[in-house]
Amino acid sequence: MRFRLLSALIASAALVAEAAPAAASYDYIVVGSGPGGGPLAAELARAGFSTLLIEAGGDEGENPTYADIGNFNEAANDETTRWDFWVKHSDDPAQDLKFKHTTWDTGDGTFYVGLNPPEGAKLLGIQYPRAAVLGGCAMHNAGVCSMPADDDWDIIAKKTGDKSWSAANMRKYFKKIEKNEYLPAGDAAHGYDGWLATSVADNSWAKNDSLPGTKILKKLAELTGQDPNDAANLVNRDINQAGKKVDETTSFYNMVTHANNKGKRSSPNNYIRATLADPAKYPLTVKLHTLVTRVVFDNATLKAGSTPRAIGVEVMEGASLYKADPKHVAGTKGPVSQILANREVIVAGGAFNSPQILKLSGIGPAAELTKFNIPVVKDLPGVGENLGDNYEGSLLALGGAPVESGLITLLFRTPNAPNKKRNIYTWCGAFSFEGFWPGFPTYHGPTQYTCAMVHMAPKSQAGSKHGDQDLQELVGGANILREAWKAAGAPVAPLDEQHPCPGGKDDKCTDAVQADYFKTQAYSHHATSTCAIGGDKDKLAVLDSKFRVRGVKGLRVVDASAFPVVPGAFPSCPTMMLSVKAAEDIIAEAKKSYL
Numbered sequence: 001m002r003f004r005l006l007s008a009l010i011a012s013a014a015l016v017a018e019a020a021p022a023a024a025s026y027d028y029i030v031v032g033s034g035p036g037g038g039p040l041a042a043e044l045a046r047a048g049f050s051t052l053l054i055e056a057g058g059d060e061g062e063n064p065t066y067a068d069i070g071n072f073n074e075a076a077n078d079e080t081t082r083w084d085f086w087v088k089h090s091d092d093p094a095q096d097l098k099f100k101h102t103t104w105d106t107g108d109g110t111f112y113v114g115l116n117p118p119e120g121a122k123l124l125g126i127q128y129p130r131a132a133v134l135g136g137c138a139m140h141n142a143g144v145c146s147m148p149a150d151d152d153w154d155i156i157a158k159k160t161g162d163k164s165w166s167a168a169n170m171r172k173y174f175k176k177i178e179k180n181e182y183l184p185a186g187d188a189a190h191g192y193d194g195w196l197a198t199s200v201a202d203n204s205w206a207k208n209d210s211l212p213g214t215k216i217l218k219k220l221a222e223l224t225g226q227d228p229n230d231a232a233n234l235v236n237r238d239i240n241q242a243g244k245k246v247d248e249t250t251s252f253y254n255m256v257t258h259a260n261n262k263g264k265r266s267s268p269n270n271y272i273r274a275t276l277a278d279p280a281k282y283p284l285t286v287k288l289h290t291l292v293t294r295v296v297f298d299n300a301t302l303k304a305g306s307t308p309r310a311i312g313v314e315v316m317e318g319a320s321l322y323k324a325d326p327k328h329v330a331g332t333k334g335p336v337s338q339i340l341a342n343r344e345v346i347v348a349g350g351a352f353n354s355p356q357i358l359k360l361s362g363i364g365p366a367a368e369l370t371k372f373n374i375p376v377v378k379d380l381p382g383v384g385e386n387l388g389d390n391y392e393g394s395l396l397a398l399g400g401a402p403v404e405s406g407l408i409t410l411l412f413r414t415p416n417a418p419n420k421k422r423n424i425y426t427w428c429g430a431f432s433f434e435g436f437w438p439g440f441p442t443y444h445g446p447t448q449y450t451c452a453m454v455h456m457a458p459k460s461q462a463g464s465k466h467g468d469q470d471l472q473e474l475v476g477g478a479n480i481l482r483e484a485w486k487a488a489g490a491p492v493a494p495l496d497e498q499h500p501c502p503g504g505k506d507d508k509c510t511d512a513v514q515a516d517y518f519k520t521q522a523y524s525h526h527a528t529s530t531c532a533i534g535g536d537k538d539k540l541a542v543l544d545s546k547f548r549v550r551g552v553k554g555l556r557v558v559d560a561s562a563f564p565v566v567p568g569a570f571p572s573c574p575t576m577m578l579s580v581k582a583a584e585d586i587i588a589e590a591k592k593s594y595l
């Protein structure tokens, strides 16, 4: 496979300027406008604080590639906003070279994706997509909106003693942001007046018993302890309902997305723009195409015995200045200046960029900073560590005929799960999803059928190694899903499995073989936890329970990197909840300091 590497090279004069003195000042500066930074900046401005929101990308809110949720694959491939991170799955290079979608730079302006690169191609690695755009990755993601297990919130309360993180309390932030468009008004678990539209697909297909997808659905019901005769109703169950035993309930659900019921994406982009356009003239300023290069500290606080205080940021202005941007031209820089904040700087660059910004500012593991000649402002060993992610893998088959169906969404517990909780979120349908690479996904023809699995509550969060238990749970899930396919009926069945067991499960396709497949071909796109909240005694804690960077003043991190563990199967909505919680905490603190 070959894909275009670069758009027409945008020639741009290298503008390098000396750091200019502070031009403007704001109460708060928020860096990054994704689910973490976007809602927070809007809330601070709505509370009357002059707020500057700095975003490296532009605004694509009106661009149909982003505005129409159905175009999500196109959006994630779009050079307009794409930041390509090239990652490794393993410390063993030979292991990574077995990954089917390893990507190479051919040197002639194209990518090569696959196992047999042309001579001279340079290894890039495994693509990990990110979006640099107003609204962050919530502008190119699939929009799946799913509450994490209660445990994933409660653990923050337990680690820090701050009860405001309890799952019961966090629900109020979901209610605050949600504009539910799929349930009758009055459901106590939901909000109806927020800025984040949520909607579901029409699942009436499941009433048609002659569809192959319905036959698979009913078999799946049987295999997971549900009533097959009730399947057509179960598919409409609310995935974001609240309740004590919900996290232990294996069931079909209706997949909720952060989009309205006309298919328009809903994200922090809408909220930011609504805040800017509001006749109340909230004091929000948005600076697009501006890259924050570091946090600036008050020199007077940088001497021994005092606590470093963040007073602003250094920025470089211009588009495509970041190297991960495929449009970046090597060596291009923009004018550099400093912008000051009266109150605080809040970093929300996402799970890769927030720790990078901290490290560039002198906050991180001292030995690493010293290696790069970065003066140490605060030795904080947890910055950039503890990376968490959902483990994902898929089953793909070709039917004997197109598999007529809608989407089946199932949250279930595999028999080998370590506790009573559901451990797999899966969705099955006539699509293809096998991870991320330039040009993804591969179209396997009109008979393609996929069950994509997201593994929840990963046991390993060391950033480099995955627990074997996690793999075994994916295999446990695969064995159930494959069994259900057999019920599809002629002429669709027997389905011709492409992976993890080409040709279907036989004597050769043992659990060990499948585990090896998932270990080699797994993918992920929900990175979290690289600036984690933790307790006072936790050496790797970067933040306290109020998002304050430990050991410095005037600086917080508010985005997916703050979660100590991966929240559920999909972090987008949980990160927006965390964002409005942060706003509430910060505003409360500011009001206290006025008194």
Ligand SMILES: Cc1cc2nc3c(=O)[nH]c(=O)nc-3n(C[C@H](O)[C@H](O)[C@H](O)COP(=O)(O)OP(=O)(O)OC[C@H]3O[C@@H](n4cnc5c(N)ncnc54)[C@H](O)[C@@H]3O)c2cc1C
Binding pocket: 031, 032, 033, 034, 035, 036, 037, 054, 055, 056, 057, 076, 129, 130, 131, 132, 133, 134, 135, 136, 137, 138, 140, 141, 142, 143, 144, 145, 146, 290, 291, 292, 293, 348, 349, 350, 351, 353, 354, 357, 525, 526, 527, 559, 560, 561, 569, 570, 571, 572, 573, 575
């Ligand atoms: C392809 C894809 C599909 C996904 N699908 C789903 C899904 O269906 N459901 C779900 O729940 N989750 C999904 N996710 C994950 C989810 O979108 C992210 O977890 C979420 O967006 C994280 O929010 P964030 O604010 O932490 O970071 P981001 O969304 O990454 O936002 C960070 C923002 O900061 C900006 N920024 C970074 N560094 C700088 C800097 N130095 N200066 C200025 N600005 C900067 C970036 O441009 C970006 O806009 C998906 C992710 C991807 C990549």
Ligand SMILES: *[C@@H]1O[C@H](CO)[C@@H](O)[C@H](O)[C@H]1NC(C)=O
Binding pocket: 208, 209, 210, 211, 404
């Ligand atoms: C059920 O699906 C079959 C196969 O696509 C179709 O022919 C039939 O019209 C559908 N029935 C209803 C009631 O929609």
Ligand SMILES: *[C@@H]1O[C@H](CO)[C@@H](O)[C@H](O)[C@H]1NC(C)=O
Binding pocket: 299
């Ligand atoms: C802080 O100190 C640095 C290094 O000595 C210097 O370059 C910078 O101008 C100082 N900043 C201010 C605001 O005084």
